Amino acid sequence: DVKVTQSSRYLVKRTGEKVFLECVQDMDHENMFWYRQDPGLGLRLIYFSYDVKMKEKGDIPEGYSVSREKKERFSLILESASTNQTSMYLCASSRGGVARDTQYFGPGTRLTVL
Amino acid sequence: AQKITQTQPGMFVQEKEAVTLDCTYDTSDPSYGLFWYKQPSSGEMIFLIYQGSYDQQNATEGRYSLNFQKARKSANLVISASQLGDSAMYFCAMRGPLNRDDKIIFGKGTRLHILP
Numbered sequence A: 001d002v003k004v005t006q007s008s009r010y011l012v013k014r015t016g017e018k019v020f021l022e023c024v025q026d027m028d029h030e031n032m033f034w035y036r037q038d039p040g041l042g043l044r045l046i047y048f049s050y051d052v053k054m055k056e057k058g059d060i061p062e063g064y065s066v067s068r069e070k071k072e073r074f075s076l077i078l079e080s081a082s083t084n085q086t087s088m089y090l091c092a093s094s095r096g097g098v099a100r101d102t103q104y105f106g107p108g109t110r111l112t113v114l
Numbered sequence B: 001a002q003k004i005t006q007t008q009p010g011m012f013v014q015e016k017e018a019v020t021l022d023c024t025y026d027t028s029d030p031s032y033g034l035f036w037y038k039q040p041s042s043g044e045m046i047f048l049i050y051q052g053s054y055d056q057q058n059a060t061e062g063r064y065s066l067n068f069q070k071a072r073k074s075a076n077l078v079i080s081a082s083q084l085g086d087s088a089m090y091f092c093a094m095r096g097p098l099n100r101d102d103k104i105i106f107g108k109g110t111r112l113h114i115l116p
Helices: none
Strands: A004-006 A010-013 A019-025 A031-038 A042-049 A066-071 A073-078 A087-094 A109-113 B003-005 B010-014 B019-021 B023-024 B033-039 B046-052 B065-071 B073-078 B088-095 B102-106 B110-115
Touching: A004 A087, A010 A019, A010 B073, A019 A031, A019 A087, A019 A109, A019 B110, A031 B010, A042 A066, A042 A073, A042 B102, A066 B073, A073 B023, A087 B110, A109 B010, B003 B088, B019 B110, B033 B065, B046 B065, B046 B073
Parallel strands: A010 A109, B010 B110
Antiparallel strands: A004 A019, A019 A073, A031 A042, A031 A087, A066 A073, A087 A109, B003 B023, B019 B073, B033 B046, B033 B088, B065 B073, B088 B102, B088 B110
16 A cells, blocks of 8 residues: 655644654555645645656745655754644655556645645 | 546435536546545545546445446436434545556535534
């Protein structure tokens, strides 16, 4: 079974803090993704990565950065957290190259920025 | 540009009835894939079913089937004999041609409530 884990289920931070969200997958997947989910907006892609040290911006990268130093780990960084970054953050991974291959999701991190 | 539209923000259905969740999409690519995911209150996204644009038959997975109408760009999810455990958020999603990238775009979701 594919397993995608995220470092925290719930996180509370203060405005201006640097926040790290960690994601680890155990299936040697090439691709990893970070989404944020807000009510009424669905899932929106923040960043994705096709390989170690490779990253590409998604639809809403502003205020975020990412790091992928090892294949199994993809980190999302909020350099200076703001209240409008309060959201549910979902990490996903996929093998890539197979049309019907789904993305596998972690359990999500619900981040509150005060 | 690709787009996914789910027009039903919420639905209430009696247990054991069939449910149809609507999804329309827009793309100019001839090759694409369509997905449905379920998200229970626990938050984890669960893959339900996949339909490829060149698949000749509608996809089925247990109680889930996908009513794929290519000319109308419609990919509705049908859940037969609904159960209380089907109460969740449901997302329709689309991936473009594989030679481009592996990104998936999501609709805004439909919240399904199954009534006892």
